[in-house]
Amino acid sequence: MKRFYIETFGCQMNVHDSEKVAGTLIARGYRQVDKPEQADLILYNTCSIRDKAEQKVYSRLQQFKRDNRNGRVFAVLGCVAEQEGERIFERAPHVGLVCGSASYNRLPELLARIEDGDRRVTGLGLDAQETFETPVTQRDNPHRASLTIIEGCDKSCAYCVVPATRGPERSRSSQLILTEACELADAGRGEIQLLGQNVNSYRDPSPAAWDFVTLLRRVAQTPGLRRVRFTTSHPRDFVGEIVDAIDENPVLCNHVHLPVQSGSSAVLERMQRLYTRPEYLARIEWIKRARRQIAISTDIIVGFPGETQEEFDQTLSLLDEVGYDSVFSFKYSPRPNTPALALPDQVPEQEKGRRLLVLQERQRAIQIRRNSLLIGRREEVLVEGFNAATGQWIGRTSQNRTLNFTHASLPAPDGRTLVGRYLPVRVTRAGPNSLVGESADLI
Numbered sequence: 001m002k003r004f005y006i007e008t009f010g011c012q013m014n015v016h017d018s019e020k021v022a023g024t025l026i027a028r029g030y031r032q033v034d035k036p037e038q039a040d041l042i043l044y045n046t047c048s049i050r051d052k053a054e055q056k057v058y059s060r061l062q063q064f065k066r067d068n069r070n071g072r073v074f075a076v077l078g079c080v081a082e083q084e085g086e087r088i089f090e091r092a093p094h095v096g097l098v099c100g101s102a103s104y105n106r107l108p109e110l111l112a113r114i115e116d117g118d119r120r121v122t123g124l125g126l127d128a129q130e131t132f133e134t135p136v137t138q139r140d141n142p143h144r145a146s147l148t149i150i151e152g153c154d155k156s157c158a159y160c161v162v163p164a165t166r167g168p169e170r171s172r173s174s175q176l177i178l179t180e181a182c183e184l185a186d187a188g189r190g191e192i193q194l195l196g197q198n199v200n201s202y203r204d205p206s207p208a209a210w211d212f213v214t215l216l217r218r219v220a221q222t223p224g225l226r227r228v229r230f231t232t233s234h235p236r237d238f239v240g241e242i243v244d245a246i247d248e249n250p251v252l253c254n255h256v257h258l259p260v261q262s263g264s265s266a267v268l269e270r271m272q273r274l275y276t277r278p279e280y281l282a283r284i285e286w287i288k289r290a291r292r293q294i295a296i297s298t299d300i301i302v303g304f305p306g307e308t309q310e311e312f313d314q315t316l317s318l319l320d321e322v323g324y325d326s327v328f329s330f331k332y333s334p335r336p337n338t339p340a341l342a343l344p345d346q347v348p349e350q351e352k353g354r355r356l357l358v359l360q361e362r363q364r365a366i367q368i369r370r371n372s373l374l375i376g377r378r379e380e381v382l383v384e385g386f387n388a389a390t391g392q393w394i395g396r397t398s399q400n401r402t403l404n405f406t407h408a409s410l411p412a413p414d415g416r417t418l419v420g421r422y423l424p425v426r427v428t429r430a431g432p433n434s435l436v437g438e439s440a441d442l443i
C-alpha cells in the first residue's frame with residue numbers, strides 16, 4: 001500500500017481542500033502518514049497570499065532536494081502551483097506533480113499517470129466549471145467540520161491572487177450541501193462551517209436556485225447540528241436577511257466576519273473593493289441592530305500603495321467606530337499578477353510595520369474593553385481541548401471567542417474528557433484575546 005504525507009499552508013479553504021485531497025488518495029488505496037520520511041508521495045498544498053508563505057514551500061522542497069530516491073514523488077498543489085505552473089519543475093526538478101485548485105477534479109487521472117511512471121504531470125488552468133467533489137473526505141476533527149459551498153471568486157480586489165489562482169465562482173448544488181450537512185451531523189459533528197471565498201454570492205446551480213440566505217436557513221434546520229458558521233463574507237454582497245436569519249435561528253452562530261481592509265473610501269476604491277466606508281458601516285448597523293449580540297471580526301491591510309497617514313488614520317477611526325471583537329491585520333504584500341503591483345507610491349516596509357503596530361495596539365485596547373463586558377455572564381462553549389500546563393479546558397463560544405476554563409471535577413484521574421461537549425461556563429476574567437471562566441456543570 002502506498003503512503004502519502006500532506007502539509008497545508010494558508011487559509012481554511014486550503015485546509016479543507018487538503019481533507020478532500022487526502023480523501024481522494026485514501027479512496028485510491030493510499031494510507032496517510034504523519035512524517036514525510038515515511039511517505040511515497042509528499043504533497044504540499046500551498047498558499048501565495050503573501051510572499052512569505054510562498055517562500056516557505058520552496059524551502060520545504062529544498063530540504064528534500066536529493067530525496068526522490070525509490071520513486072518518491074513530490075507534489076505541489078494549490079495557489080503557488082497555479083501561479084508558478086511549470087516553472088516549479090525548473091526551481092525544484094524533483095517535483096513530479098503540479099496541480100492548481102481549479103483542477104483538483106482531475107487528481108485521480110493525474111495520480112494514475114504518476115503511478116504509471118510519468119515523471120512530470122500538471123493540472124493547471126482556470127477554466128473550471130465544476131466544484132471539487134470527492135467520494136471520501138478525510139476529516140480528523142470528530143466534533144467540527146468545514147463544508148465548501150462555493151469555490152473561486154469573481155471579484156477582482158487589486159491586491160488579491162485568488163481570482164488568478166482559484167478560478168471563477170462555482171457554487172455546489174444545495175442538495176449536495178444538505179446531504180453532506182446531514183452526514184456530518186449523523187457522524188456526531190455538531191458544528192459546521194460553510195466555506196467559500198465569498199459565501200454571500202452563493203447561487204444554487206440546481207433548479208431550486210437558492211440564494212445564500214435560503215441555504216443558510218435550510219442548513220441550520222439539519223437535525224443534530226448545534227452550530228453553523230460561515231466565512232468569508234464580502235461586504236458588497238452582504239444582505240440584511242443574513243442578520244435576520246441569525247436572529248431567528250440560534251443554531252446560526254452569532255458571529256459575522258466582514259473583511260473591511262481599509263477605513264478610507266479612497267483606499268477602498270484603489271483596492272477595487274466595490275464599497276465605500278459609509279456603505280460598509282451601513283452593514284455594520286444592520287448587524288448591531290440585531291436582537292442577538294452578534295460579534296464582528298474583520299481583516300485589515302495596512303500600507304496599501306499610496307496609503308497616506310490621513311487614510312491610515314481613517315482605518316484607526318473605523319476600529320473605534322465599529323468596536324470589532326477581533327481583527328486580522330496584515331502589511332500589504334505585493335503579489336504577482338495583481339493590479340496593485342502597477343500602482344505608484346509603494347509604502348516603505350518600515351512604515352508598514354509601524355502602522356501595523358499602531359493598529360494592533362489600538363485594537364488590543366478595544367478587545368480588552370469588549371471582552372470585559374462578558375465578565376459574569378454564562379456562555380455556552382464547545383470544548384476543543386485541554387491545556388495541561390494551565391490545567392484549563394479550552395472552549396469556543398458561539399461568538400467565536402476562546403474561553404479557557406476550569407471545571408469543578410475534571411480533570412479526573414480516570415481520564416474522562418470534556419472535549420466535544422457543549423457546556424455553560426461562567427466568565428470570570430477577560431484578556432485581549434481570550435476569556436477565563438469556570439464551570440460547575442455536572443457531567
Ligand code: SF4
Nearest residue numbers: 153155157160162197
Ligand atoms: S473577494 Fe477580493 S479578497 Fe476575497 S478572494 Fe475575491 S478577490 Fe480576493
